[in-house]
Structures are given as structure tokens and as C-alpha cells.
Amino acid sequence: MxxxxxxxxxxxxxxxxxxxxxxxxxxxxxxxxxxxxxxxxxxxxxxxxxxxxxxxxxxxxxxxxxxxxxxxxxxxxxxxxxxxxxxxxxxxxxxxxxxxxxxxxxxxxxxxxxxxxxxxxxxxxxxxxxxxxxxxxxxxxxxxxxxxxxxxxxxxxxxxxxxxxxxxxxxxxxxxxxxxxxxxxxxxxxxxxxxxxxxxxxxxxxxxxxxxxxxxxxxxxxxxxxxxxxxxxxxxxxxxxxxxxxxxxxxxxxxxxxxxxxxxxxxxxxxxxGDDKGLVLPPRLAPVQVMIVPIWKTDADRVAVLQVSHRVSEVLRESGLRVEVDDRDGMKPGAKYYQWELRGVPVRLEIGPRDVAEGQAILARRTGGKVPVKMDEISEFVNETLEMLQRSLLDSAKSRQAQNSVRDVTMDQLVELMAGKGGFAYGGFCGNAACEQRIKDETKATIRVIPDPDFQSERKPRKCVACGEAATTEAVWAKAY
RNA sequence: CGGGGCGUAGCGCAGCCCGGUAGCGCGCCUGCUUCGGGAGCAGGAGGUCGCCGGUUCGAGUCCGGCCGCCCCGACCA
Incomplete structure (x- = not known):
């Protein structure tokens, strides 16, 4: 199932x-x-x-x-x-x-x-x-x-x-x-x-x-x-x-x-x-930044847990966050976890009877990891967590981009790269449309950009990847959507 | 526009070869028990089998035509 x-x-x-x-x-x-x-x-x-x-x-x-x-x-x-x-x-x-x-x-x-x-x-x-x-x-x-x-x-x-x-x-x-x-x-x-x-x-x-x-x-x-x-x-x-x-x-x-x-x-x-569990949204663009999932067994638990959940939700909203409480009946907490993970919600707060008794909530990050948080620190902690998630998503996307970028490629490397794992390939370009076309024909990769200074390689490529003549510029190749 | 795949319940599929009362899982509805990582039991609703035509006593199944969608390529934010 x-x-x-x-x-x-x-x-x-x-x-x-x-x-x-x-x-x-x-x-x-x-x-x-x-x-x-x-x-x-x-x-x-x-x-x-x-x-x-x-x-x-x-x-x-x-x-x-x-x-x-x-x-x-x-x-x-x-x-x-x-x-x-x-x-x-x-x-x-x-x-x-x-x-x-x-x-x-x-x-x-x-x-x-x-x-x-x-x-x-x-x-x-x-x-x-x-x-x-x-x-x-x-x-x-x-x-x-x-x-x-x-x-x-x-x-x-x-x-x-x-x-x-x-x-x-x-x-x-x-x-x-x-x-x-x-x-x-x-x-x-x-x-x-x-x-x-x-x-x-x-x-x-x-x-x-x-x-x-x-x-x-x-x-x-x-x-x-x-x-x-x-x-x-x-x-x-x-x-x-x-x-x-x-x-x-x-x-x-x-x-x-x-x-x-x-x-x-x-x-x-x-x-x-996104990951294999579904959508992953950066907090600043997440329509729901925090989903609170209450957990209960008995009716008495239910009342107490829902009350605390809504109060936490109010506190977090007052701090400027987009928060919802998933109080749906007839769906087990685990099922809700999977659903909100699929939908990309950055932070989930689990609040059950034990947490209510201990004055805490369990905070689960969409990118992995659960940690208990004291109620009186919850606003500050959740806000910090969201900021941290925003940063770490950018960091990991940056390192993925860096890991999949190859500098100063030769034609052979370019062909091999594009036939295999792909990515950004930086190399020399003579500016000639015929060379661009030839590379496209042989690799299916196109020049995405002539990179701005922020992205140029430290050592400028000397020769055109395609013809071997003097490069007039550096170019970035990739297979494109 | 070429190549491939698929159209059967909301979703995923089996049934087609070999024609004979349309099925399974998930989801949905009702009730009870559950609830700390995808609940269990019982009962229930839901289908012009993509469309048109043909063959046949009888077509989801065989034949012909059409349409749609998805994926991969050529063209593009």
C-alpha cells in the first residue's frame, strides 16, 4: 500500500x-x-x-x-x-x-x-x-x-x-x-x-x-x-x-x-x-511555512492538543509566518507527515499529549531531522530554522551546480560529458556560429551564455573548443530545456 | 513533425492472445475501534471499457478507421 x-x-x-x-x-x-x-x-x-x-x-x-x-x-x-x-x-x-x-x-x-x-x-x-x-x-x-x-x-x-x-x-x-x-x-x-x-x-x-x-x-x-x-x-x-x-x-x-x-x-x-519524497519549497516562497500536526489518542488528549496547537499557530502567525494546523480527523499523523512532505512544507511541528505535558513541540525539517523545542522559545526557534533552511537550500544548490560544472573543456570532454551526466561545461569559443552549430550537432548542447565576470573561470580558455583557433571569449555549454 | 508507449471506476492496473453476467489495489461514503511515520474490521457508492464503423446470436476482447494523452528526438520563455 x-x-x-x-x-x-x-x-x-x-x-x-x-x-x-x-x-x-x-x-x-x-x-x-x-x-x-x-x-x-x-x-x-x-x-x-x-x-x-x-x-x-x-x-x-x-x-x-x-x-x-x-x-x-x-x-x-x-x-x-x-x-x-x-x-x-x-x-x-x-x-x-x-x-x-x-x-x-x-x-x-x-x-x-x-x-x-x-x-x-x-x-x-x-x-x-x-x-x-x-x-x-x-x-x-x-x-x-x-x-x-x-x-x-x-x-x-x-x-x-x-x-x-x-x-x-x-x-x-x-x-x-x-x-x-x-x-x-x-x-x-x-x-x-x-x-x-x-x-x-x-x-x-x-x-x-x-x-x-x-x-x-x-x-x-x-x-x-x-x-x-x-x-x-x-x-x-x-x-x-x-x-x-x-x-x-x-x-x-x-x-x-x-x-x-x-x-x-x-x-x-x-x-x-525537490527530492524523492516530493516538493521542497524554500521558506520564503512556501505558501505554508509551518504545518502543525496534532496527535491524540483520547478525546481529552484531543481537546488539549488542539488547544495548544492553535495557540502555537497564533503565536507563530503573530511573528509573521504562514502557519496551518492539520486537525483533520480520521487520518493518522504519519499519513499527514507524508502528505505535507510531498507538498513541500518546510517545517512541521508535531504536538502530542507528551509534548503538551512537557511544554514542547517536535520540530521536523523538510530536509531531514527532528528536534524538540520548548514552547517559550518556539517562535524564535522556528523563525531561525526557516532562515537556516532558506540558506541551506541555496548552499546545497550552489554546491550541486559547482560539482556539475567543468572548466576549460576540450571537444572530446564535451562530447563525453554531454553523452553522459551533463552539466555546465565552460570552454573557449571563437565566436563563430559554425563552431557553435557543430558542437550542437555533435553533443546536443548549446551555448547557454557567454558568462558575466562573476562566473568566468579564473584561467581564461585560450582556444575554441570546436576549431582550436584563438578563443575570443569563454562560453558555457549545456543541454537545455 | 518523426520514433516509442498508453487509453477499462477519481488514481494505478489486470482482463484482450483463446468473444459468453467487468475485476483487483488505493482513494471515496457510513459505522465502530484506532491515532507519536502511510490504521483495522464491517457495510456501501462509483463504469456508455477513448470515439465511429464492421464481423458475430453475442465484442472490453477480433477487424478497419479516427481521436486523445504521455515519453524520447527536431523547434522554443
């Missing part, structure tokens, strides 16, 4: 494990429409916590929220040549509405650059209107061929920031500082280390001058692009006539950036911290 209830082990079949965690922890479910997903309350609560944290960070850096419509005239996409080429195959188009054919088809936004810059063109007249820093929380539709819960679905939720600046330097600073902001969010909130850097030409966003990315290494040693930030240059400004009068009285086009993270981050969280 308990055999049935066990998850597939990560080592047996990582994909099966991932799907089981998502479904059984009730984060999401499949929808009647192929490729779409329903985000269930337990999953949506995680996204809401992510949203709140990111929204605060973006507002603190001067960005304002707005909302632009989901339906975009098809002709808008076409105005920026590279952009339309990149997105046309993925768009869903409304051709019929109100009982008749539309004069112009409407695209369900695959991203909002076109509609937003069309509006920017109306709103920006003078250099005094710049910079314009806009963010929106929205849904997006991209007709993906192969979908996976949270990681790639036909419709998903995200935030997309769109900014307009007076010159290239300002736009570049914006794109880079958002990348840094994402990194900070991923490390401090998700406890997920990433490497940041520049995307190569082949992975650049359609219509951008430069694309930057945050890449995280999942437990199956595949990389997941967790966030992107683009310096769009003046491409969209020119396509949509976003011009303004400079201080000197000349007309000039603005410089734009756009950047986003999506509900994919929920998938990243699962694949970064």
Missing part, C-alpha cells in the same frame, strides 16, 4: 518524477485543451509569492505596472521583420469574432513589444518623458509543439517589462540591472543559483540587439533558462516611430529594453530542490 504511494525516484526517471510531483502535490493539472495547464491553488500560491517579491523589487527600482490588451493586430507583428519571423510560427490568430470574419486578424500576444511600443509612440514626445519604465503581469500564448507542465505550456503567465531610454548606455544599464535583479530574486527567494551572461546570436530574441539570460542547472543536469533581458536597441522604436525631441531640439528614436520571467520559475523551483 505504501509502495503505491511512493513517487518515481528522480534517478529512475526524472521526467516521470517531475510530472508526479506537479500532479500529486496538486500544483497543476492538465486542461481539456492540449498543451494548456490549470494552475491549482497550491501552485498558484507559489506564483503569487513570486509575483509579490518581484513586483516589490520592480517598483522599488522605479517601474510602474500597466496592462496592455491580449489581442494584437496581425500587422503589428509584421512591422519588425526579424520579430515576425521569430514569432509567426508560434502565434494563435483570431480570424472570426462576433459571428463574422474580422477585417484584420488578431494575434493572441506571444509577447507584447509591438502593442506596447505602438502606445509608447503616442506617449513619448520629449526627452523629459524618458525614461519610461513599464511592467505588466499578463498571460501569453505561444503554440508550442511540445509542452510540459510549468516549463513550456501553450498559455503561460509572466511579467514583461518594457522600457524606453534616451540612449544606448541607459538602455544597456537597464537591461543589465534587470538581469542582476532577476539573479538576486532567484538566489534570495528561490534559493536557486544561476549563471548570467550574454546569449549568442542564435539564441538572441527576435528583434533584439543583445539578449541576456539567467541559466539554472536542474537536478537532471539540464539547464533551464529562468529569465531573459533584452537590449532592443532602436529596432522597435524605428518600426513603431517611437521618437522624441532631444534637449538640443533634434528628433531621435528611443532605445528600448524588454525582459521577463514566467510561471516556468515554478518548474525551476521544483527541479532545483
Amino acid at each position: 505504501s509502495e503505491d504511494q511512493r513517487l518515481t525516484k528522480r534517478s529512475e526517471d526524472f521526467s516521470a518524477w517531475y510530472n508526479e510531483v506537479v500532479l500529486r502535490a496538486e500544483l497543476a493539472d492538465y486542461s481539456p485543451v492540449r498543451g494548456c495547464m490549470v494552475i491549482r491553488p497550491r501552485g498558484y500560491a507559489i506564483w503569487e509569492l513570486m509575483q509579490r517579491a518581484l513586483d516589490d523589487m520592480l517598483k522599488a527600482t522605479g517601474h510602474q505596472n500597466a496592462y496592455f490588451p491580449m489581442l494584437i493586430p496581425e500587422s503589428f507583428l509584421a512591422r519588425e521583420a526579424e520579430h515576425v519571423e521569430g514569432f509567426a510560427p508560434q502565434t494563435a490568430v483570431v480570424t472570426r469574432a462576433g459571428g463574422k470574419e474580422l477585417e484584420e486578424p488578431l494575434v493572441l500576444r506571444p509577447t507584447s513589444e509591438t502593442i506596447i511600443y505602438a502606445m509608447f509612440a503616442k506617449w513619448i514626445q520629449s526627452y523629459r518623458d524618458l525614461p519610461l519604465l513599464i511592467n505588466q503581469w499578463a498571460n501569453i500564448v505561444r503554440w508550442e509543439k511540445r509542452t510540459r507542465l510549468f516549463l513550456r505550456t501553450t498559455e503561460f503567465l509572466w511579467q514583461e517589462g518594457h522600457t524606453a531610454h534616451i540612449n544606448e548606455e541607459e538602455a544597456e544599464t537597464e537591461a543589465r540591472s534587470i538581469l542582476a535583479l532577476y539573479r538576486r530574486f532567484m538566489e534570495e527567494w528561490m534559493a536557486m543559483p544561476v549563471i548570467t551572461g550574454l546569449k549568442t546570436e542564435s539564441e538572441r530574441f527576435a528583434g533584439a540587439l543583445r539578449t541576456y539570460g539567467c541559466e539554472a542547472l536542474m537536478q537532471d543536469n539540464k539547464a533551464l533558462q529562468a529569465g531573459t533581458s533584452h537590449n532592443l536597441g532602436q529596432n522597435f522604436a524605428k518600426a513603431f516611430d517611437v521618437d522624441y525631441q532631444t534637449a538640443a531640439g533634434q528628433m531621435d528614436y528611443v532605445w528600448n529594453t524588454s525582459w521577463g520571467v514566467s510561471t516556468r520559475l515554478v518548474g525551476a523551483l521544483i527541479m532545483t530542490h
Whole structure:
């Protein structure tokens, strides 16, 4: 019976494990429409916590929220040549509405650059209107061929920031500082280390001058692009006539950036911290941080234990924590333990008659270990434990990433690595697209980023992994989601 | 879009080869006993066997077609 209830082990079949965690922890479910997903309350609560944290960070850096419509005239996409080429195959188009054919088809936004810059063109007249820093929380539709819960679905939720600046330097600073902001969010909130850097030409966003990315290494040693930030240059400004009068009285086009993270981050969280018992949530993003499980035999025990449990819950809530009491009848404590472990709750407090008598509770950490805690120290102790868990999740994810990163690889090593265990492979790159393609063909690995200084190897690789000519830069390869 | 797998109760599956009253485990409902790591007993509810057609006295089972989902590859946040 308990055999049935066990998850597939990560080592047996990582994909099966991932799907089981998502479904059984009730984060999401499949929808009647192929490729779409329903985000269930337990999953949506995680996204809401992510949203709140990111929204605060973006507002603190001067960005304002707005909302632009989901339906975009098809002709808008076409105005920026590279952009339309990149997105046309993925768009869903409304051709019929109100009982008749539309004069112009409407695209369900695959991203909002076109509609937003069309509006920017109306709103920006003078250099005094710049910079314009806009963010929106929205849904997006991209007709993906192969979908996976949270990681790639036909419709998903995200935030997309769109900014307009007076010159290239300002736009570049914006794109880079958002990348840094994402990194900070991923490390401090998700406890997920990433490497940041520049995307190569082949992975650049359609219509951008430069694309930057945050890449995280999942437990199956595949990389997941967790966030992107683009310096769009003046491409969209020119396509949509976003011009303004400079201080000197000349007309000039603005410089734009756009950047986003999506509900994919929920998938990243699962694949970064989850274990064979299920979901493991970092405390700062756990919808329930502490689950109190009362234990009783007799009715008298039951009354006393529940009373203490609710009082502890109140005390912890007053200290700012998200706490619940699992007072369900007819389910044994052990069964509750397994269930909340599957659902990723960081800390569990077990309170039984013996604990009530001794003025204590048993604290169980999701990552392992039980310890008795005196009632009069419980608030402080639980808070400290949660902070410790948050730190230790980041630490162990960091060391896993470090252990699965190889520096200064040769072509042979790269081939062997990607055929075997995978991971991040750092090596020299000549900058030639042909070399990038050849490596992709031979290893199925792609360049995830040209790493930022924080992530570069101490000894710079001298030669290109593929051709052996002088390297112009270091690159990080991995098989990617 | 190619390769593989699977569609039978909410979930996981058996039954199909060899046609003859649709089953098992978990879950669910009721009651009693339980409760410190996935409870026990008793009773009960729940199915157009993915869809359409064919063969047959009779199809979950045989034949033909279609659809859907999952996994692996080519394309992507």
C-alpha cells in the first residue's frame, strides 16, 4: 500500500518524477485543451509569492505596472521583420469574432513589444518623458509543439517589462540591472543559483540587439533558462516611430529594453530542490511555512492538543509566518507527515499529549531531522530554522551546480560529458556560429551564455573548443530545456 | 513533425492472445475501534471499457478507421 504511494525516484526517471510531483502535490493539472495547464491553488500560491517579491523589487527600482490588451493586430507583428519571423510560427490568430470574419486578424500576444511600443509612440514626445519604465503581469500564448507542465505550456503567465531610454548606455544599464535583479530574486527567494551572461546570436530574441539570460542547472543536469533581458536597441522604436525631441531640439528614436520571467520559475523551483519524497519549497516562497500536526489518542488528549496547537499557530502567525494546523480527523499523523512532505512544507511541528505535558513541540525539517523545542522559545526557534533552511537550500544548490560544472573543456570532454551526466561545461569559443552549430550537432548542447565576470573561470580558455583557433571569449555549454 | 508507449471506476492496473453476467489495489461514503511515520474490521457508492464503423446470436476482447494523452528526438520563455 505504501509502495503505491511512493513517487518515481528522480534517478529512475526524472521526467516521470517531475510530472508526479506537479500532479500529486496538486500544483497543476492538465486542461481539456492540449498543451494548456490549470494552475491549482497550491501552485498558484507559489506564483503569487513570486509575483509579490518581484513586483516589490520592480517598483522599488522605479517601474510602474500597466496592462496592455491580449489581442494584437496581425500587422503589428509584421512591422519588425526579424520579430515576425521569430514569432509567426508560434502565434494563435483570431480570424472570426462576433459571428463574422474580422477585417484584420488578431494575434493572441506571444509577447507584447509591438502593442506596447505602438502606445509608447503616442506617449513619448520629449526627452523629459524618458525614461519610461513599464511592467505588466499578463498571460501569453505561444503554440508550442511540445509542452510540459510549468516549463513550456501553450498559455503561460509572466511579467514583461518594457522600457524606453534616451540612449544606448541607459538602455544597456537597464537591461543589465534587470538581469542582476532577476539573479538576486532567484538566489534570495528561490534559493536557486544561476549563471548570467550574454546569449549568442542564435539564441538572441527576435528583434533584439543583445539578449541576456539567467541559466539554472536542474537536478537532471539540464539547464533551464529562468529569465531573459533584452537590449532592443532602436529596432522597435524605428518600426513603431517611437521618437522624441532631444534637449538640443533634434528628433531621435528611443532605445528600448524588454525582459521577463514566467510561471516556468515554478518548474525551476521544483527541479532545483525537490527530492524523492516530493516538493521542497524554500521558506520564503512556501505558501505554508509551518504545518502543525496534532496527535491524540483520547478525546481529552484531543481537546488539549488542539488547544495548544492553535495557540502555537497564533503565536507563530503573530511573528509573521504562514502557519496551518492539520486537525483533520480520521487520518493518522504519519499519513499527514507524508502528505505535507510531498507538498513541500518546510517545517512541521508535531504536538502530542507528551509534548503538551512537557511544554514542547517536535520540530521536523523538510530536509531531514527532528528536534524538540520548548514552547517559550518556539517562535524564535522556528523563525531561525526557516532562515537556516532558506540558506541551506541555496548552499546545497550552489554546491550541486559547482560539482556539475567543468572548466576549460576540450571537444572530446564535451562530447563525453554531454553523452553522459551533463552539466555546465565552460570552454573557449571563437565566436563563430559554425563552431557553435557543430558542437550542437555533435553533443546536443548549446551555448547557454557567454558568462558575466562573476562566473568566468579564473584561467581564461585560450582556444575554441570546436576549431582550436584563438578563443575570443569563454562560453558555457549545456543541454537545455 | 518523426520514433516509442498508453487509453477499462477519481488514481494505478489486470482482463484482450483463446468473444459468453467487468475485476483487483488505493482513494471515496457510513459505522465502530484506532491515532507519536502511510490504521483495522464491517457495510456501501462509483463504469456508455477513448470515439465511429464492421464481423458475430453475442465484442472490453477480433477487424478497419479516427481521436486523445504521455515519453524520447527536431523547434522554443
